[in-house]
Amino acid sequence: MTIQMQRDDGLYFRQTLFDKARRVVIKVGSAILTDKNGINRAVVQNLAREISFLHGSGREVILVTSGAVAAGKKKISFVPHGYISLPEKQAFAAIGQSCLMQTYEDAFARHGKNIAQILLTYSDLADRDRFLNVRNTIMTLFRFGVIPIINENDTVSVKELRFGDNDTLGALVTNIIEADMFICLTDVDGLYNGDPTVDKDVAPIYTVAEITPEIEQMVGGSRSDVGTGGMTTKLKAAKMVTIRGGSAFIGPGRRQDILQGLFGGEMVGTFFLPRREKMHSRKHWISFVLKPKGALVLDDGAVQAIAGKGKSLLPSGIQAVEGEFGVGDSVRCLAADRTAVAVGLINYSSRDVEKIKGLKSDQIIGVLGFKDSDEVIHRDNLVIL
Numbered sequence: 001m002t003i004q005m006q007r008d009d010g011l012y013f014r015q016t017l018f019d020k021a022r023r024v025v026i027k028v029g030s031a032i033l034t035d036k037n038g039i040n041r042a043v044v045q046n047l048a049r050e051i052s053f054l055h056g057s058g059r060e061v062i063l064v065t066s067g068a069v070a071a072g073k074k075k076i077s078f079v080p081h082g083y084i085s086l087p088e089k090q091a092f093a094a095i096g097q098s099c100l101m102q103t104y105e106d107a108f109a110r111h112g113k114n115i116a117q118i119l120l121t122y123s124d125l126a127d128r129d130r131f132l133n134v135r136n137t138i139m140t141l142f143r144f145g146v147i148p149i150i151n152e153n154d155t156v157s158v159k160e161l162r163f164g165d166n167d168t169l170g171a172l173v174t175n176i177i178e179a180d181m182f183i184c185l186t187d188v189d190g191l192y193n194g195d196p197t198v199d200k201d202v203a204p205i206y207t208v209a210e211i212t213p214e215i216e217q218m219v220g221g222s223r224s225d226v227g228t229g230g231m232t233t234k235l236k237a238a239k240m241v242t243i244r245g246g247s248a249f250i251g252p253g254r255r256q257d258i259l260q261g262l263f264g265g266e267m268v269g270t271f272f273l274p275r276r277e278k279m280h281s282r283k284h285w286i287s288f289v290l291k292p293k294g295a296l297v298l299d300d301g302a303v304q305a306i307a308g309k310g311k312s313l314l315p316s317g318i319q320a321v322e323g324e325f326g327v328g329d330s331v332r333c334l335a336a337d338r339t340a341v342a343v344g345l346i347n348y349s350s351r352d353v354e355k356i357k358g359l360k361s362d363q364i365i366g367v368l369g370f371k372d373s374d375e376v377i378h379r380d381n382l383v384i385l
């Protein structure tokens with residue numbers, strides 16, 4: 001199988017990459033951090049011991065932690081009444097976040113380690129100035145020998161601009177600080193060719209050389225009451241990291257000594273090898289950070305030109321415009337059957353594209369009274385999906 005290397009081949013690559021990893025982001029999900037009594041202290045203590053061990057080996061480590069919402073719910077003994085609204089979730093996060101950090105403070109103090117809390121919203125990473133501030137703060141914390149602990153700032157994140165799941169947040173953090181490895185710890189042993197919590201007849205995948213559509217079809221959402229996104233968001237996170245040249249791991253977070261085992265060469269969980277051809281940071285930004293504001297429906301010729309021949313998108317191939325967007329916004333390009341083929345930064349507003357769609361580039365000036373460029377999306381700003 002091309003998607004899954006033999007255990008032995010994978011073992012060689014993964015061990016080399018574990019040995020070389022100097023900067024590591026570890027993400028832990030609510031599914032392992034919390035149980036029916038709230039935050040599971042034994043799990044947090046085990047993690048703190050393990051992360052302190054990695055830190056003590058001279059590595060720079062960041063922890064991305066979930067668990068605030070689940071912890072907050074438990075703390076006020078919230079009785080579910082069906083649908084939980086966003087303000088309720090945000091209130092749970094506000095209650096639970098301080099308990100979570102207090103538990104980490106106590107657990108890391110036992111190993112003489114200082115920690116720092118960073119709460120991030122999507123806008124903090126999508127805006128260049130704020131993102132640079134986040135990066136500078138993390139780098140300074142590394143210099144101070146402090147372990148940054150990150151969660152989404154749930155209480156202020158508006159619905160449309162949420163990461164929503166910490167897998168995506170963890171992958172973005174990995175990429176902005178150019179970490180070598182993203183380790184995602186969860187309640188299953190790794191990636192399987194089906195959901196192991198539903199189907200007992202599934203097989204584990206140990207090493208993934210490339211995340212193909214075939215693999216993407218094997219994963220589903222979360223089945224737990226507390227998890228968000230399930231394996232779908234974990235796989236997407238692994239893709240985001242490996243596409244930028246890092247490696248990624250998904251494995252069992254409750255297993256005793258999981259990190260020491262991993263770095264010591266134990267064959268556990270699923271390892272994702274870095275892509276050989278690293279995606280440029282600008283294109284990564286377009287594909288994974290910016291949220292599309294609208295879409296363009298293209299004819300077959302335009303799909304072929306941009307996806308098959310690497311050309312820019314011209315107005316002549318655009319059939320329909322969806323949504324409202326301005327110059328520089330991110331827009332999706334759809335084929336006639338609505339399959340997403342690309343995403344890119346647009347040179348004209350939705351109003352203007354509506355007027356010039358289907359026309360030749362030399363007609364733009366006559367219709368709009370100006371022409372900023374021949375292309376509606378230049379190929380340098382276009383990412384084929």
Ligand SMILES: Nc1ncnc2c1ncn2[C@@H]1O[C@H](COP(=O)(O)OP(=O)(O)O)[C@@H](O)[C@H]1O
Pocket residue numbers: 028029030031032066185186187188190191192193194195196197218219220221222223224226227228229230231232
């Ligand atoms: N192909 C798959 N392999 C492994 N787990 C899967 C797969 N498809 C769906 N899952 C689900 O993903 C869940 C882990 O994600 P999630 O519940 O969001 O945990 P966390 O809180 O750690 O983020 C598993 O418990 C499992 O039910």
Ligand SMILES: N[C@@H](CCC(=O)OP(=O)(O)O)C(=O)O
Pocket residue numbers: 028029030031065066067068069070093151152154164165166167226227228229230
């Ligand atoms: N920010 C939320 C976590 C959301 C989330 O991604 O949860 P999970 O799928 O358990 O990693 C919280 O602290 O509860």
